[in-house]
Amino acid sequence: MTVSMSVTEPHVELKGVVRRFDGPPAVHAVGPIDLTLARGEFVSVVGPSGCGKSTLLDMLCGVARPTSGSVRFEGSDLNGEVPPGIGVVFQEDSSMPWLSVRQNVEFGLRTSGLPSAEIKERVEHAVSFMGLAQFIDHFPAQLSGGMRQRVCIARTLVLRPRLILLDEPFGALDQQTRLLMGDELLRLWRETGATILLITHALDEAAMLSDRVGVMSARPGRFIDFVETGWPRDRDSRVVSDPNFGALTARLWSSLREESLKTMGRAS
C-alpha cells in the first residue's frame, strides 16, 4: 500500500493481454485486451458466452498468466501468483460444506496470522454486514443458495480486499434475489471503497450496478464497447425504473447482439 497512490495511477492495468490455449485444438481465447480500472471504480464486463470472460478474470487475479501482455495491480506485475489485496467470488457455490458459516468466513483468514480477537471481530462484522448474523452457527446445507453466496462474499470481505473480482456471482440465483444481492453489492462497494470488477451475462445487472460496462466480442474476446452509466455513487436497484436504464440496456444489447449471434452460429 506504500506504492504511490496518486489519483491518476490506475488500480489495475491490462496492456495487450492475450491468452491462447495450446491445442489440440489450439484456442485463441482472449485478446488483445487493454483495460484500466481506476481505484474505487465499479466496472462490469458483459459478453457472449464462451468469449473468455472467466479467462480474463483468471488473469486478473493472477491464477492464470497471459500468453502475452501484462497485468499490473497496484503498480506491480502479476506473475501467475495471486497477490494479497484481491478477493474473488465465483459463480458456483464455493462455501465449504463441512464448516459452519463462522468457520467458512474465518477460512479466509487462516493464513493471515492475525490475532484471534481481530479475526473474531472481522468475521463477525463481515457476517452481520452480509445479514447472516443469526445464521453464524448454521452449516451451508441449511442455507439457501443466495445465503451461501453471501457467505462466500463475507469470506472475501474479511480479507479487506482492495480489488474484488466477481465471476457471475448471482448467476445461479433467482431474479428477485439477484436484484437484492445487487443492492448488497453496491452497499459493500460504497462502504469498503474497493475497486470492483463484475463479470456477468445479465445486461440489466451490468447496467444497474456499474459505473462503466465493457462489452466483449465473441471469441477471441476483446472489448468492442465501453458504456458509461452515469449513475450516482449512492444508487440502488431502483435505478431500473430510471428512464435512462432502458436506453442503457438497449445500447448494451445492440453492441452485444451481433457478437452473440456469431457465437450461436458457431455453435449450431
Added chain:
Amino acid sequence: MSTSAVNEPTYKQAAPARARPVDALILLALMLLLWQAVGVWTSGIAVAPPLPTLAYLVNLLQTSLFWDNAAATLEAFLIAFAISAVAGLALGLIFGTRPFASDVAEPILSGFYTIPKVTLYPVVLLVFGLGISAKIAFGVMHGLVPVVLFTLGAVRSLPPVLVRTARVLRLSRRQTMLWVLLPACLPDIVGGLRISFSLSLLGVLIGEMFSSQRGLGFLLVSGIAQHNVLLSTSVITMIVIVAIVANMAMLHLSRRLTHRSK
C-alpha cells in the same frame, strides 16, 4: 462403486427417528428366530440353536483359548486394516489428483476388486509363508482397494471451485490438501474405510481358516473339524456381533459427516 450410492440412503433413513429401536428389535427377533429354525432344521449338526450357544459362549469367554485366538485375529486384523487405510488413502490421493494416473489405475483396481481373491491365497502363502504375515497380506488384499477407489472417487468429484478458492486464498499445496481436499472427501473416505473394515476382517479370517494355528478363523475351523458345533457357532456369533457393532459405529460416523456436509 459409485460414491453416491453410499451417500444416498442416508437421506431416506434419516426420517422417522422413533421407529428405529423398534425396527432393530424386530430385526433382532427375526434373526434369532431364523437361527433357531436353522438349528432345529439341521438338528444341531451344522448350527447350534441360540440359547445353548449363548450359554456355551459365556463359558468360552472365560477361557484363555478364546482370548488367545481373538488376540491373534485382532492383531492381524488391526495391522491389515491400518495398512489398507493408510496406503489406500495415500494411493487414492495420489491417483485422484493426477487424472492420467487415475484413468490408468481405476480399471486395474476395479478389475482386481472383482477377482475372487481366495484363488490367489496359495500364492500369498508361498510368498509370505505360514503365520501372521500371510494373514495380514490377505487382509490388505481385500481391504486396500475399496479405500483407494473411494478416496480416488471423492478427490475426482471434488468441486473444482473449491480448489480455485484455495488458490485465490493463497493457500499452499499442503494447506489445500489438509484444509480443502481432505475434509471435502472425508465422508466418502469414511465410507471406503467402513467397507475396508469388513473386507480386511474377512481376509484375515479366511487366511486363518486355511492355514493357521491361531486366530478365530482357526478356532472356527477346528470347531467344525472336531464336530464341536457349539464352539463353531459361538465363534461365528462373536464375529458377527463384533462386525455389526463396528459397522454400525462407522455408519454412524459417516452419516454424521455426511449430514453436516450435504
